[in-house]
Amino acid sequence: MWEEAQSRLAVLVSVLLHPAAVAVALFLLLTLCYHDNFLATFGTATFFVLLAPVGITALMRALGGVSDLDITDRRERLLPYALITACYLGGAFSLRWAGAPREVVAAMACYFTVTAVCTVITAFWKISMHMAGIAGPVVVASLLLPKTALLSILLIPLVAWARLVLRRHTPSQIAGGAAVSALVTFLTLLAFGLAP
Template sequence: MPRGEARWAWLLSDGGEPRNWMLILAPLLGWHANGWAGLRWGALAALFTAVLPTLILHLGERRRYWGDRHVRRRQDRIVAAPGVLASVLTGTALLYALDAPVAVVALVTAMVAVLLALLVITFFWKVSVHSAVASGALAVLATVFGPWTFVLAPLVVLIGWSRVRLRCHTVGQVAVGVLIGAAVSTPLYTYLG
């Protein structure tokens, strides 16, 4: 792969990481739902869905439980998933218990559902979490702000391209990730939101 292309692929892959979507989306939806108070709820959601999972993945990488923060090997993902899922579930339970805005609770609940669907698939096959979260985030944005947000669809495609180009996934694994993210998050967010 040409050097410039590789640089773009890494930038898109790192920029399109699941944590980055949640760091932006949770506070944005909180703000949209309830102003400054909602922004704080969104920040709490981001803590449990982005910050703590990133720390868990970093710790696992340092202790050599898996190779890198992207957890590329399918078998390693099964080892990493319980810690990440525990953080997201804890955050979801706290948001429900503390009566957070519905939009924020619906978002993290949809994320839990996407993660569970990906985990089930991961027992048999590797699927792109980057693509699933990107497409799920775009679907939620479209649900909240309307179809004009689909102008961001090329970003989801570019993130998928980066994952294939970096040989982290096949086109099929990216496509299934996109389908799972949108198909699971859209109806659940719509129902709960």
């Protein structure tokens, strides 16, 4: 009974803190804090971090290119991840072109760089994209939205716990996803002049 309850809670955590959901929440907070044109900026960001990636994954699932929406099979990840990486790059350029605040453009660039690096790693090893999808945004939030830092940092062990309970990843895959994402995100923000 306890294991079943634990498993259900882990599924709930994984769904609520899915990388796409976290991305939308991050861009909502960034746009509210730094907005120039809220609707255009948040709408553009949402298209590129939620609608396009979910659409790509759903289409690939319908066409039989991936077995499930989480893309649990590492061998099936390369094409959708490459396409999603392209979405993030398109998002960064679109936001820049639309005159979005530097912080918002930088956050989208972080999604591009992290996903690009994780896609290359995925060719050889199954890295946890759920952990990458929480650790990077935590770094962004800690540096650009410091009032959210403590709360957001607590999400990292919560997601790690959920992925372990669901047996989706090994501890090293979880640690790898978090470490790669945090480092690449920090370096990307540094390149934008937004990290110390």
